Amino acid sequence: MSAVVAPDLTEGVDENLMAPVRVAVLGAGTVGGSVVRLLHERSDLYAARVGRRLEVVGVAVRDTAKERDGIDPALLTTDAEALVDSADVVVEVMGGLDPARGLIERAMRRGAQVVTANKQLIAQEGVALHALADECGVGLDYEAAVMAAIPVMAVVREALAGDVITSISGVVNGSTNFILDMVARKGVPFEEAVRKAGELGYLEADPTEDLEGLDAAAKIVILARTAWGLPVTLDDVRRQGITGLTDEDFHNATGTGRVVKLVASAWRSGPAASPKVEVAVRPVALPQDDPLAMARGGANVVVIEAESAGTLRLHGAGAGGDETASAVLADVLRAVRRVGP
Amino acid sequence: MSAVVAPDLTEGVDENLMAPVRVAVLGAGTVGGSVVRLLHERSDLYAARVGRRLEVVGVAVRDTAKERDGIDPALLTTDAEALVDSADVVVEVMGGLDPARGLIERAMRRGAQVVTANKQLIAQEGVALHALADECGVGLDYEAAVMAAIPVMAVVREALAGDVITSISGVVNGSTNFILDMVARKGVPFEEAVRKAGELGYLEADPTEDLEGLDAAAKIVILARTAWGLPVTLDDVRRQGITGLTDEDFHNATGTGRVVKLVASAWRSGPAASPKVEVAVRPVALPQDDPLAMARGGANVVVIEAESAGTLRLHGAGAGGDETASAVLADVLRAVRRVGP
Numbered sequence: 001m002s003a004v005v006a007p008d009l010t011e012g013v014d015e016n017l018m019a020p021v022r023v024a025v026l027g028a029g030t031v032g033g034s035v036v037r038l039l040h041e042r043s044d045l046y047a048a049r050v051g052r053r054l055e056v057v058g059v060a061v062r063d064t065a066k067e068r069d070g071i072d073p074a075l076l077t078t079d080a081e082a083l084v085d086s087a088d089v090v091v092e093v094m095g096g097l098d099p100a101r102g103l104i105e106r107a108m109r110r111g112a113q114v115v116t117a118n119k120q121l122i123a124q125e126g127v128a129l130h131a132l133a134d135e136c137g138v139g140l141d142y143e144a145a146v147m148a149a150i151p152v153m154a155v156v157r158e159a160l161a162g163d164v165i166t167s168i169s170g171v172v173n174g175s176t177n178f179i180l181d182m183v184a185r186k187g188v189p190f191e192e193a194v195r196k197a198g199e200l201g202y203l204e205a206d207p208t209e210d211l212e213g214l215d216a217a218a219k220i221v222i223l224a225r226t227a228w229g230l231p232v233t234l235d236d237v238r239r240q241g242i243t244g245l246t247d248e249d250f251h252n253a254t255g256t257g258r259v260v261k262l263v264a265s266a267w268r269s270g271p272a273a274s275p276k277v278e279v280a281v282r283p284v285a286l287p288q289d290d291p292l293a294m295a296r297g298g299a300n301v302v303v304i305e306a307e308s309a310g311t312l313r314l315h316g317a318g319a320g321g322d323e324t325a326s327a328v329l330a331d332v333l334r335a336v337r338r339v340g341p
Numbered sequence: 342m343s344a345v346v347a348p349d350l351t352e353g354v355d356e357n358l359m360a361p362v363r364v365a366v367l368g369a370g371t372v373g374g375s376v377v378r379l380l381h382e383r384s385d386l387y388a389a390r391v392g393r394r395l396e397v398v399g400v401a402v403r404d405t406a407k408e409r410d411g412i413d414p415a416l417l418t419t420d421a422e423a424l425v426d427s428a429d430v431v432v433e434v435m436g437g438l439d440p441a442r443g444l445i446e447r448a449m450r451r452g453a454q455v456v457t458a459n460k461q462l463i464a465q466e467g468v469a470l471h472a473l474a475d476e477c478g479v480g481l482d483y484e485a486a487v488m489a490a491i492p493v494m495a496v497v498r499e500a501l502a503g504d505v506i507t508s509i510s511g512v513v514n515g516s517t518n519f520i521l522d523m524v525a526r527k528g529v530p531f532e533e534a535v536r537k538a539g540e541l542g543y544l545e546a547d548p549t550e551d552l553e554g555l556d557a558a559a560k561i562v563i564l565a566r567t568a569w570g571l572p573v574t575l576d577d578v579r580r581q582g583i584t585g586l587t588d589e590d591f592h593n594a595t596g597t598g599r600v601v602k603l604v605a606s607a608w609r610s611g612p613a614a615s616p617k618v619e620v621a622v623r624p625v626a627l628p629q630d631d632p633l634a635m636a637r638g639g640a641n642v643v644v645i646e647a648e649s650a651g652t653l654r655l656h657g658a659g660a661g662g663d664e665t666a667s668a669v670l671a672d673v674l675r676a677v678r679r680v681g682p
Contacts, residue, residue: 038649042505049502143500149650151500158499159484159492161390162670164383291656308379308667309490315632315654326649329503 020053021336024087024112026060026080026103027094028068031117031144034325035091037070039332046329050336058083060094060103085110088339089332092116101125108136113335117144117328123218127231139338144327146219147172147300150316151327155304156227163306165227169265170302171295172219174319175202175210176242176262178298180283183250184259185296190247202298212241213281216264220279223302224266228277232266238280245283258285259293361394362677365428365453367401367421367444368435369409372458372485375666376434378411380673387670391677399424401435401444426451429680430673433457434665442466449477454676458485458669464559468572480679485668487560488513488641491657492668496645497568504647506568510606511643512636513560515660516543516551517583517603519639521624524591525600526637531588543639553582554622557605561620564643565607569618573607579621586624599626600634 025036039046039056047053059071060080068076077083080103084090090107092100092114100121104114114133116122122129122145133140143153147170156165171177175197182193194211197203209215217237224232242262253260263284270276286293291313295301300318305311317323366377380387380397388394400412401421409417418424421444425431431448433441433455441462445455455474457463463470463486474481484494488511497506512518516538523534535552538544550556558578565573583603594601604625611617627634632654636642641659646652658664 034649038503042503045505046503149500149504149647150653151496154495154500155492158675159490159495159671160667161674162379162383162387162672163490163667164386306490306667308375308663308670310658310661310664312491313654313656315656317651320651322649323651326501326504326647329649330500331503333502334499 018052018341020055021339022057022086022088023054023332024058024060024083024090025056026083026090026092026100028059028061028071028076029093029095030321031324031328032059032093033068033070034321035093035328036075038322038325038329040070042329046333050333052336054332054336057086081106084112087112089113089115089335091328091332092118093328094118095120097121097124101129104129104140105132108132108138108140111136111138113139113338114141115328115331115335116140116142117324118142119145119215119218119222123221123234126222126225139335141331141334142222143331144324146222147302147316147318148320149323149326150300150302150314150318152223152302152304152314153226155312155314156223160227160304160306160309163308165268165304165306167265167267167305168220168223168227168302169263169267169292170220170300171261171292172264172300172302172318173210173213173216173262174298174300174317175207176213176216177295177300178202180242180260180262181295181297184254190245190250211243213239213262213264214241216262216281217279220264220266220281224277224279227266228268228275230277232277232279236277236279238278238282240282242283249283249285253285256285257288259288259290260285261292261295263292359393359682361396362680363398363427363429364395364673365399365401365424365431366397367424367431367433367441369400369402369412369417370434370436371662372665372669373400373434374409374411375662376432376669377416379663379666379670381411383670387674391674393677395673395677398427422447425453428453430454430456430676432669432673433459434669435459436461438462438465442470445470446473449473449479449481452477452479454480454679455482456669456672456676457481457483458665459483460486460556460559460563464562464575467563467566480676482672482675483563484672485665487563488643488657488659489661490664490667491641491643491655491659493564493643493645493655494567496653496655497564501568501645501647501650504649506609506645506647508606508608508646509561509564509568509643510604510608510633511561511641512602512633513605513641513643513659514551514554514557514603515639515641515658516548517554517557518636518641519543521583521601521603522636522638525595531586531591552584554580554603554605555582557603557622558620561605561607561622565618565620568607569609569616571618573618573620577618577620579619579623581623583624590624590626594626597626598629600629600631601626602633602636604633
């Protein structure tokens, strides 16, 4: 046995013969910063992988004067529209509905491939955006919008493309899981755990999105829509967050050997001839050995049941700048392959 | 909230306008039987998903007189070459190196897309077969060759396409895991557990492939090659099976709170400028809470570490007719999309 040595990675790559692919990044927050830095650091690697160079042509921000780690200030611009118009691939990591939606639509209409990590936008406008992408003949990818680097979109959309998914359930919000884990495993009172999570930066300034299950609802809506091809919306979600929980709920769960988790789930109901999909987000007291009970701290877990594949389980980091960027960048390389010469 | 109702799945599908895609299946064992049955049962569903009909044009077997559940006898043929010559997509699920290799090469040379579940063939001849596929401009897919329905190939090849994988390790052989689990959790003596696994059909007639780690070696070689793009071969694997284990080994492991698992692993070593890959299959005594220690019975687990994504864990059924067929069929639908009109 001997270790296998790498050949010259650039062998056979004629990336210099093709014009570079022009990549625009909208947003320079935690995720955008990671995306821009990694596109720079892995420039040669990506060129070898896709056979042509990627060029970051600009990064749209609100304030160009603010210093941003690892981003060349010359790339910063406040003119997002002009930036979009100059790109082959547009990466939207600014978040929020506006102006993200308008910029994505503009990009599509100009024939650019779109990659986004924006879960609320896709949950609310995904059906319309897909219709526009089809009309414009461009790709719209958003693996990063659901559970960051955990490749659940790829599994639901592609790995199970020949199968019939019957249910999806998961612990898909790291912030609430961090809180629930602190209560269950360290005995911290619930109210205090919520406060601590806020202090440690685990919660948004407005923590409602996490605590009331809105973040989890957006993720499970996107997954359900992808799994069953139905126009599931946020209004379809039976949603209950964790703010109504009391120390007594946790006490009761512990007393019966259970663990409280915020579970997002979607399942097919009704006869095969006229299938329906139901979607819910709610706190559930799970047995200790349930796969979803094993999600620790900020980790995410998702369990997918399919008729032939049986039960698949995916586990990993559902948040974080680099973790989310990993998924964004896989989508970017896929988008690059669609760009013409 | 109301349940979401399915629209007419065939809406907008003009599959009747295009000629059906001709699918040849080579082999009608456990996996082949599932593939043919599911192609039949899901015929309308697949037509809706890919926009055209799939037609199974034949199933190559050695003995057409043998009855096979769920396969129309009129489809059976012993003339695999003629069958290959008539197909747009060739699904090789016969196993073994010959005649599988020759038939796959023949299919490629005639411009057919190839899907296979043949792990030994890909481990031994994958580099040459990929070169031929590129030369012929056809696809060669084999998600099912590694851990059946667990979509580890898709994750390594696509979901982490923008990342840098640093290691892959897994419990990838269900038969040996069934044995080790019986010893660890039920206290069955090792020799007896091996005998029982044989009686229950968990081992091949020649159990060497499982027990000596050859099956695991083939899987980790394919994963390593895919993750790092290096020509890793079976000869590169430091391999130790479970046949040398004694009851004392298990006793010692239990005494220190550990669990013995047959672990297949691959990792990048050496400096970034000249990376190497090392590959091993060997029994390891793992802490009880190690993710790999949690694989129960015939289950498989794989843990992938990447620079940006962090740690991803996939868990599921690594064998079985329908489970393997699930992966084969995802590859078939992908192949169908590549077939011209």
